[in-house]
Amino acid sequence: MGSNPEKRARFNFVSIALPLRSNALSFLYLFCNLSPMIDFDSLKSEKGLILAVVQDQLSREVLMCAYMNREALEKTVETGIAHFWSRSRQQLWRKGETSGHVQKVKEIRVDCDMDSLLLLVEQVGGACHMGYRSCFYRNLEGEVVGEKVFEPDEVYKP
Amino acid sequence: MGSNPEKRARFNFVSIALPLRSNALSFLYLFCNLSPMIDFDSLKSEKGLILAVVQDQLSREVLMCAYMNREALEKTVETGIAHFWSRSRQQLWRKGETSGHVQKVKEIRVDCDMDSLLLLVEQVGGACHMGYRSCFYRNLEGEVVGEKVFEPDEVYKP
Numbered sequence: 001m002g003s004n005p006e007k008r009a010r011f012n013f014v015s016i017a018l019p020l021r022s023n024a025l026s027f028l029y030l031f032c033n034l035s036p037m038i039d040f041d042s043l044k045s046e047k048g049l050i051l052a053v054v055q056d057q058l059s060r061e062v063l064m065c066a067y068m069n070r071e072a073l074e075k076t077v078e079t080g081i082a083h084f085w086s087r088s089r090q091q092l093w094r095k096g097e098t099s100g101h102v103q104k105v106k107e108i109r110v111d112c113d114m115d116s117l118l119l120l121v122e123q124v125g126g127a128c129h130m131g132y133r134s135c136f137y138r139n140l141e142g143e144v145v146g147e148k149v150f151e152p153d154e155v156y157k158p
Numbered sequence: 159m160g161s162n163p164e165k166r167a168r169f170n171f172v173s174i175a176l177p178l179r180s181n182a183l184s185f186l187y188l189f190c191n192l193s194p195m196i197d198f199d200s201l202k203s204e205k206g207l208i209l210a211v212v213q214d215q216l217s218r219e220v221l222m223c224a225y226m227n228r229e230a231l232e233k234t235v236e237t238g239i240a241h242f243w244s245r246s247r248q249q250l251w252r253k254g255e256t257s258g259h260v261q262k263v264k265e266i267r268v269d270c271d272m273d274s275l276l277l278l279v280e281q282v283g284g285a286c287h288m289g290y291r292s293c294f295y296r297n298l299e300g301e302v303v304g305e306k307v308f309e310p311d312e313v314y315k316p
Contacts, residue, residue, distance in 0.1 A: 060218030
């Protein structure tokens, strides 16, 4: 480590891997002219929303797609738990708030066009409200190919 | 099949669906009235477009996101090569038509809400026009974490 500011900043960053950022670190990144933090303003949102693909970090299964607004991205980064913007309910949505099936975010990637995010997560339970591990549980022939991990009736009680 | 035009059209569609599926299975599905083939009309498109996430079938890396219209999905199913609708150029786009970096589609999955597709592909070369294997080659700190597999200047010649 020594006194190299880049190494020091990077070490500090790694040492608090979750939550993903701290204001002090953003300050270090800015003033040491290191790789800049990409925030919501840097992204190409559409009507204030950006697409987020969610992938299981270990199994590499694509779990779901959803949208984030500024608040959802910031909450996700701050807490390390995936938050999205529900377009149907028009409200902030902490994934798993009803089912407990939260997504612990380990890394966020940005695509070349800056208009999509990829969240690498540890998925508790299943991502899909139908009880499957992944929302992509059927193929184009309508066959179920995904793994069912819970019974929706038991999890979403009236 | 008989003389029902809808059934005949569906059979024709299915009979050219290889390499994605087996004709024998399609036959069974059609005539035993099992899970139907999911086509563009079954999907919840938005302004005629549906989101497609592309994943490398072997490495499980998420390569890119793009949109498909009806023609793009049908061409993809017919040819086994990924086609999309380019929103910026407003035209059908055969992925890799310039670079040769085509995507051989092995399977297509549909999500629970019927509004997103997941394409499992064999990626020739790299998916990203910046030369990376995946378009998601940076993390939220702006660090390059993806693998560069070609030099764009050498591939996209004027």
